[in-house]
Amino acid sequence: MIYGIFTGHSNFALNAVESAEKIIGPQDKYSIISNKDMSSEEIYGMIDETMKKHGDAAHFFIFIDFYGSSISLPSVRAKQSADSKVTLVFGYNMPMILDFFIHRAKKTPSELHSKLLEVGRMGIR
């Protein structure tokens, strides 16, 4: 199963995922990380700790609220350290969260990544 790490400023990630769960029901195998009052090193530590704690996951998708945020660099570091086991998704929206939970058990990481980019763009009109 692909594990999801949803990150963002303040309560962005928490509220976004909770809102998605109102639509498709409660989900598991995911974590929320906020950058609130955290240094870059602390953010990296949180991501790294989450990945180690769930080391049995086949793959990790790290969602970052926007490219250039303080979570970007720690996420890139996490990807560098875990190499092919991590996919980064910058600038996520509700359709992408929904499709991540709906499709993550059926698709490969590469297929899922393509799907999320497609639905994310389609969701914007």
Added chain:
Amino acid sequence: MKILRIDDRLIHGQVIVGWVKKLGLDSLVLLHEGLDEDIIFLYRSMLEQETDFSPVNVALEEVPVKANSIYVCASVSELYSHREKLMPVKFDLLNFGGLRTKQMKTKLLDFIYMDKEEMKMALELSTSLGAKSNAQELPESENFNIVKILKEHI
């Protein structure tokens, strides 16, 4: 307007959107002591194309003078070590924007943590640079008198 910001997250959302975009700044100067090229590349890619971006290794290079700009550095000690190179820029504002590493540090504000040595260096910088000093995350967020806070904690 020339702003010197100390922020251990360096270039991130608050800087890119909250300061550069909001204040219409033309240039961003990244002051560092030997960051990897791939990290600098990543920072550059985060900025809009019209933003003039200059990474400067303060240990090796001179600090350029750029009008309507923000200079960003990760730590008080880095700035303090190279303070002579910063004098010619004549900053309008020394902004303590975020020092969030908490280990072995004293909390001065929710977003500012320093040890005693850093506090002394910060206070000296606030005097020697001749700029107005503050602690403020964003141009429109609460503006704290950092000099007063530092003096209370030293």
